[in-house]
Amino acid sequence: MDRSRRGEVDPFIVMDVVEAARQAEEAGRHIIHMEVGQPGTGAPKGAAEAVARSLAQPLGYTVALGLPALRQGIATLYQRWYGVDLDPARVIVTNGSSGAFLLSFTALFDAGDRVGMGLPGYPSYRQILKALDLVPVGLPTRPENRFQPVPLDLPDLEGLIVASPGNPSGTMLDRDALAALMAAQKRGFVSDEIYHGLHYGPRAVSALEISDEVHVINSFSKYFSMTGWRIGWMVVPEDHIRPIERLAQNLFICAPHVSQVAALAALDCIDELEANRATYAMNRALMLEGLPKAGFTRIAPPDGAFYIYADVSDLTTDSRSFCAEILAEAGVAVTPGLDFDPSRGHQTLRFSYARATADIQEGLRRLQAFMASRAP
Numbered sequence: 001m002d003r004s005r006r007g008e009v010d011p012f013i014v015m016d017v018v019e020a021a022r023q024a025e026e027a028g029r030h031i032i033h034m035e036v037g038q039p040g041t042g043a044p045k046g047a048a049e050a051v052a053r054s055l056a057q058p059l060g061y062t063v064a065l066g067l068p069a070l071r072q073g074i075a076t077l078y079q080r081w082y083g084v085d086l087d088p089a090r091v092i093v094t095n096g097s098s099g100a101f102l103l104s105f106t107a108l109f110d111a112g113d114r115v116g117m118g119l120p121g122y123p124s125y126r127q128i129l130k131a132l133d134l135v136p137v138g139l140p141t142r143p144e145n146r147f148q149p150v151p152l153d154l155p156d157l158e159g160l161i162v163a164s165p166g167n168p169s170g171t172m173l174d175r176d177a178l179a180a181l182m183a184a185q186k187r188g189f190v191s192d193e194i195y196h197g198l199h200y201g202p203r204a205v206s207a208l209e210i211s212d213e214v215h216v217i218n219s220f221s222k223y224f225s226m227t228g229w230r231i232g233w234m235v236v237p238e239d240h241i242r243p244i245e246r247l248a249q250n251l252f253i254c255a256p257h258v259s260q261v262a263a264l265a266a267l268d269c270i271d272e273l274e275a276n277r278a279t280y281a282m283n284r285a286l287m288l289e290g291l292p293k294a295g296f297t298r299i300a301p302p303d304g305a306f307y308i309y310a311d312v313s314d315l316t317t318d319s320r321s322f323c324a325e326i327l328a329e330a331g332v333a334v335t336p337g338l339d340f341d342p343s344r345g346h347q348t349l350r351f352s353y354a355r356a357t358a359d360i361q362e363g364l365r366r367l368q369a370f371m372a373s374r375a376p
């Protein structure tokens, strides 16, 4: 049977690293995981308890836009985090931010529309756009702009996706930089705010603080430590609610009911989530000290998230085989930059520091020993 061209999306290379690390573990090796973009912790306890209490209910479909209490809870979060007064009617509960991208891109763009995004950046934006017959336009960013696009970088586009803090760089757009981009690209502006809550200096600015004419996308995966629960949300302009509701009804029916129950409880688990953030802050400090000691000196200053992006052009021209070497020799799994930047990523690596601090310490020790043994 013939297959479609738009179905021919690229693989997620980090998953190859995950598989190689799994094989090494199966063969009896101890591996430190700095490749995966997810917290080492599970859902907050309050979320698990709420789920346990809910299991006596049928947990059938919910309405497509999500449980009203959860939409209200998320709206309240905007008051708590940003001082923004948000009408809960504009909050749509989704199957992770991944589900929100599908709804957002479908609602905003028509086949053939050109949608920009900074490189390096989260790879699935490009692949989801391609699968929808949209045209991803990678915008190479520069370290002096904190690996974020600037208005001068923007060609004629029907849309723009920004992420602050970004993956893989962890760098943020400050309020002026975000506002300048929003002014330069009024059409189809999508702000991926999935790493909000995970900052180590000033907090991230939401696009909603600047304008209502945006799609803001967020998730319970990262700050709320609930990757596998597949639950996220989007905030859209009032006149987009009904069209997206129709799409959500038909594409997903609803986000998983049990995850909506968990997410509602997770909103209140502030102490546990802030303790996770304190762990990341400690890990980040260890990484910023330990990576240069190992010889990874060209690193982007990470404002948030839990990644460090390193330019390794002084060490290799082939990040994929360099990662394989680090895994085989040092027993540390790290991600080649190719997922995030297909042209420059052969000379970059992404290190994740979302695991326990003891793992980070051991990983850094191994990286330092490996690099010392490799030095000429």
Ligand SMILES: Cc1ncc(COP(=O)(O)O)c(C=O)c1O
Pocket (backbone or CB within 6 Å): 037, 095, 096, 097, 098, 099, 122, 163, 166, 167, 192, 194, 218, 219, 220, 221, 227, 231, 232
């Ligand atoms: C920048 C960014 N956006 C979105 C996602 C997808 O997250 P989820 O679908 O779990 O909400 C990720 C996952 O790593 C990410 O890094």
